[in-house]
């Protein structure tokens with residue numbers, strides 16, 4: 053058994069009377085890429101926010117890298133922040149800084165590096181995510197959507213995290229850009245030994261990048277297994293999702309790539 057990096061037991065989240073999660077359990081072993089899917093409003097982002105400590109659950113237990121998120125001291129929280137990277141959907145780069153300054157910021161703030169050293173390291177991170185050298189000197193507004201995602205990913209990798217959270221990383225990318233991003237995630241996981249928690253609607257990402265899939269529905273994890281097991285799970289939402297026209301297309305492309 054591999055060590056679990058995320059361990060969730062009996063999680064309940066609610067907003068007023070609206071219960072989003074109830075008795076939700078989930079385990080993520082080290083080194084895996086987990087794809088989290090579910091209908092719109094099923095609670096994928098709330099789950100991610102609970103795990104990274106941005107959403108206080110009504111009850112339940114969340115342990116990340118061996119630390120109880122709710123009971124963590126401020127020192128433990130800071131340590132967790134350093135060991136995890138988060139890429140939110142918007143990318144959220146600061147528009148007043150160049151791309152390389154954005155990536156250098158966590159190194160200056162958390163590691164207290166000299167600006168020149170931080171900028172040098174930041175350029176290496178930009179190369180790691182496949183951005184050309186000149187991209188670092190541009191303002192975020194001058195980048196394409198795919199380049200913004202890569203720059204934001206470089207920033208979330210700046211502190212060399214063990215665990216990476218990605219919230220719909222391919223949303224808004226064209227199919228070629230999205231496929232390249234899926235490939236990048238797998239390459240980075242292999243090269244850096246990352247564990248990845250990935251919220252997505254993108255079926256191609258499930259086929260190309262994920263080791264296991266967790267489906268959220270009815271306030272809990274309906275199924276958490278390999279893609280083939282999940283795709284054959286007998287549940288109306290799961291069936292429509294995986295066997296609708298887009299699901300069939302993603303499966304065909306996945307099969308084609310595997311046979312290459």
Ligand SMILES: Nc1ncnc2c1ncn2[C@@H]1O[C@H](COP(=O)(O)OP(=O)(O)OP(=O)(O)O)[C@@H](O)[C@H]1O
Pocket residue numbers: 067072090091092093094095096097098099
């Ligand atoms: N801060 C909040 N206050 C009140 N309700 C909220 C809040 N955040 C989320 N919710 C509600 O919680 C439910 C789950 O939201 P969440 O954003 O996690 O869904 P999701 O599965 O990520 O959806 P999507 O795929 O559309 O992004 C929704 O009904 C949403 O309206």
